[in-house]
Amino acid sequence: xxxxxxxxxEEQLNVxxxxxxxxxxxxxxxxxDSLDLFELSMAIEEAFEVEIPSEELSQFTTVxxxxxxxxxxxxxxxxLVAGSDVKIAPIVxxxxxxxxxxxxxxxxxxxxxxxxVIEGPKAGGHLGFSGEELEKYxxxxxxxxxxxxxxxxxxxxxxxxxxxxVYTRQDMEHCLALGADxxxxxxxxxxxxxxxxxxxxxxxxxxxxxxxIVIVKSPVGMPGRAIRNDFLExxxxxxxxxxxxxxxxxxxxxxxxxxxxxxxxxxxxxGRVEEGLLFCGSNAYLATKLEHVQEIMEExx
Amino acid sequence: xxxxxxxxxGSALPEQIRTNGDIEKLVDTSDAWIQERTGIKDRRIADxxxxxxxxxxxxxxxxxxxxxxxxxxxxxxxxxxxxxxxEYLLPCCACQVQAEIGAKKAVAFDLNAACSGFLFGLQxxxxxxxxxxxxxxxxxxxxxxxxxxxxxxxxxxxxxxDGAGAVYVETVEENGRVWSMVQGSNGAKGMIxxxxxxxxxxxxxxxxxxxxxxxxxxxxxxxxxxxIEEALQQANLTVENIDLFLLHQANVxxxxxxxxxxxxxxxxxxxxxxxRGNMSSAAIPVLLDECNRAGKLHxxxxxxxxxxxxGLTYGACIMTW
Ligand SMILES: CC(C)(COP(=O)(O)OP(=O)(O)OC[C@H]1O[C@@H](n2cnc3c(N)ncnc32)[C@H](O)[C@@H]1OP(=O)(O)O)[C@@H](O)C(=O)NCCC(=O)NCCS
Ligand SMILES: Cc1cc2nc3c(=O)[nH]c(=O)nc-3n(C[C@H](O)[C@H](O)[C@H](O)COP(=O)(O)O)c2cc1C
Numbered sequence: 001x002x003x004x005x006x007x008x009x010e011e012q013l014n015v016x017x018x019x020x021x022x023x024x025x026x027x028x029x030x031x032x033d034s035l036d037l038f039e040l041s042m043a044i045e046e047a048f049e050v051e052i053p054s055e056e057l058s059q060f061t062t063v064x065x066x067x068x069x070x071x072x073x074x075x076x077x078x079x080l081v082a083g084s085d086v087k088i089a090p091i092v093x094x095x096x097x098x099x100x101x102x103x104x105x106x107x108x109x110x111x112x113x114x115x116x117v118i119e120g121p122k123a124g125g126h127l128g129f130s131g132e133e134l135e136k137y138x139x140x141x142x143x144x145x146x147x148x149x150x151x152x153x154x155x156x157x158x159x160x161x162x163x164x165x166v167y168t169r170q171d172m173e174h175c176l177a178l179g180a181d182x183x184x185x186x187x188x189x190x191x192x193x194x195x196x197x198x199x200x201x202x203x204x205x206x207x208x209x210x211x212x213i214v215i216v217k218s219p220v221g222m223p224g225r226a227i228r229n230d231f232l233e234x235x236x237x238x239x240x241x242x243x244x245x246x247x248x249x250x251x252x253x254x255x256x257x258x259x260x261x262x263x264x265x266x267x268x269x270x271g272r273v274e275e276g277l278l279f280c281g282s283n284a285y286l287a288t289k290l291e292h293v294q295e296i297m298e299e300x301x
Numbered sequence: 302x303x304x305x306x307x308x309x310x311g312s313a314l315p316e317q318i319r320t321n322g323d324i325e326k327l328v329d330t331s332d333a334w335i336q337e338r339t340g341i342k343d344r345r346i347a348d349x350x351x352x353x354x355x356x357x358x359x360x361x362x363x364x365x366x367x368x369x370x371x372x373x374x375x376x377x378x379x380x381x382x383x384x385x386x387x388e389y390l391l392p393c394c395a396c397q398v399q400a401e402i403g404a405k406k407a408v409a410f411d412l413n414a415a416c417s418g419f420l421f422g423l424q425x426x427x428x429x430x431x432x433x434x435x436x437x438x439x440x441x442x443x444x445x446x447x448x449x450x451x452x453x454x455x456x457x458x459x460x461x462x463d464g465a466g467a468v469y470v471e472t473v474e475e476n477g478r479v480w481s482m483v484q485g486s487n488g489a490k491g492m493i494x495x496x497x498x499x500x501x502x503x504x505x506x507x508x509x510x511x512x513x514x515x516x517x518x519x520x521x522x523x524x525x526x527x528x529i530e531e532a533l534q535q536a537n538l539t540v541e542n543i544d545l546f547l548l549h550q551a552n553v554x555x556x557x558x559x560x561x562x563x564x565x566x567x568x569x570x571x572x573x574x575x576x577r578g579n580m581s582s583a584a585i586p587v588l589l590d591e592c593n594r595a596g597k598l599h600x601x602x603x604x605x606x607x608x609x610x611x612g613l614t615y616g617a618c619i620m621t622w
Contacts, residue, residue, distance in 0.1 A: 035554050054515040
């Protein structure tokens with residue numbers, strides 16, 4: 001991948017005779033300004049058939065960071081599992097995203113996904129939508145997107161699992177009727193006795209009202225859904241909670257982000273709910289009590 | 302075969318010059334930053350007290366185009382004004398121009414396709430002329446964007462300028478003349494470059510131009526080469542056949558990117574934005590007039606006009622000069 005990138009960089013930034021390595025810094029070593037970087041990202045989009053939201057451009061400081069970004073986006077997933085029998089299943093939220101993956105994997109690896117997870121706008125945790133899209137799907141139905149994605153997977157015989165907002169048996173039956181092969185649930189299982197999160201975390205779900213469930217901008221750049229609490233309010237007011245960096249993800253800039261996402265999630269799971277980020281799906285408010293996993297499985301089978 | 306030909310061009314600019322240095326006093330920016338990212342050094346700004354307006358600049362440019370073509374206002378059949386910043390919603394600016402220049406028999410109306418407005422006007426005139434309804438037309442792009450710009454928003458206020466340009470066109474019967482036109486709109490992305498009017502639901506609306514610069518940049522640099530290539534294909538031509546590319550003057554970096562993508566030398570892409578800024582619908586006709594008067598256009602040349610703007614709208618036109 002480095003080779004191809006170097007080619008694009010040389011052509012786009014008009015550099016010649018400079019050795020470009022993963023460490024090469026666009027601004028300092030190649031004197032690229034913000035528009036040069038933007039042009040570069042456009043050329044990368046075209047060459048690698050990916051989409052790079054402009055908010056994520058600030059992550060592109062060095063050549064290595066671009067490589068990391070492309071890897072993190074799953075484009076090189078088949079390469080990572082080549083020679084093993086590990087199955088690969090991209091999670092997508094739009095037809096376009098899957099189209100890009102299918103085309104890229106076919107061209108570069110002659111491989112297709114073993115399974116596709118369609119994650120809709122009601123899911124928990126990080127979401128593959130922009131804030132605007134999330135608003136749009138509050139009023140519009142996501143079913144049509146699922147149907148569109150199925151037009152890509154059906155002819156290829158790729159099984160599809162739908163995730164996001166599936167809470168009851170009825171929700172599952174709706175997805176299967178659309179043509180899905182299975183469903184993925186997360187939020188419903190949080191409020192089970194068996195779930196290993198701290199009881200206080202589960203209680204936050206049970207106490208949550210619909211208006212407490214909000215969209216936040218996560219430090220890694222994507223939007224996410226969580227339960228409003230004291231922590232989120234403090235972040236909103238501009239308070240910073242950065243204590244040491246775990247170097248977990250390159251798309252995060254520890255110098256500017258308001259808090260460490262890993263620390264905030266650990267706080268929540270370990271029960272320090274007022275200092276934690278309480279990720280949840282949009283249906284979290286439906287929980288009224290703890291249940292057993294077995295009861296849920298019986299409802300769904 | 303009948304087609305249309307530009308017989309005269311004209312332009313009119315406000316007197317007042319606003320330099321990057323002047324803007325440094327309004328927002329946190331620098332001459333170096335603006336020049337590096339946009340190529341703009343200064344722009345003209347209309348002075349209302351001195352009678353400079355969208356209508357008066359348009360009328361002046363129109364009169365100059367008629368004079369350049371050697372035509373009399375009373376001969377004009379059709380007046381189209383492309384603008385998104387008129388002083389009056391009623392009457393339309395084209396009717397004000399009609400009255401001002403005394404084009405008594407003309408039919409006059411405005412159209413708004415933002416920065417693509419002049420091109421869309423040209424195509425509209427082409428259709429009227431080609432069908433035989435009218436024999437000639439004045440197409441004018443005129444803007445006073447300085448009143449729509451938020452002079453506290455450094456992301457936009459550095460870009461725009463005021464001015465007006467006009468062309469006079471006539472039907473010609475002559476074989477071998479090129480005319481091809483591609484137009485397009487993408488309303489789904491409209492809100493990346495917007496400016497609100499008063500309405501019923503917003504008591505205190507934000508009435509300034511709002512823009513996502515990078516999205517516009519991406520749209521322009523991708524869409525313009527595509528539609529130029531489509532127009533070339535329609536005309537059975539390649540970029541080598543083109544003598545001059547008169548492109549919407551928004552940002553010199555956009556022009557360079559388009560040149561790169563089309564593999565065309567910047568020498569074939571004249572620019573005036575250093576001293577004009579982005580004049581929206583007036584950009585292309587003012588550039589045309591300046592090239593015409595500087596002797597850069599020769600009868601028989603094949604030229605491309607292409608623009609893009611809010612809407613989103615875009616277009617490309619190839620014609621024999
Ligand atoms: C407007 C435009 C020049 C901005 O360039 P850009 O590289 O995208 O700039 P960004 O918005 O990414 O800003 C880069 C940095 O410069 C800063 N900046 C923005 N405007 C600035 C200005 N006028 N002066 C100084 N700094 C400025 C930003 O705050 C940002 O700083 P940060 O990195 O510290 O946050 C460019 O996007 C553009 O030309 N877009 C097309 C617009 C257009 O043609 N519109 C009309 C169409 S008809
Ligand atoms: C608390 C929580 C944490 C999550 N973390 C991840 C994660 O780390 N990686 C991931 O791919 N999806 C994650 N998800 C998304 C789920 O895998 C699932 O697709 C989605 O939430 C399903 O929607 P539902 O919660 O409405 O059932 C998380 C969801 C929740 C509720």
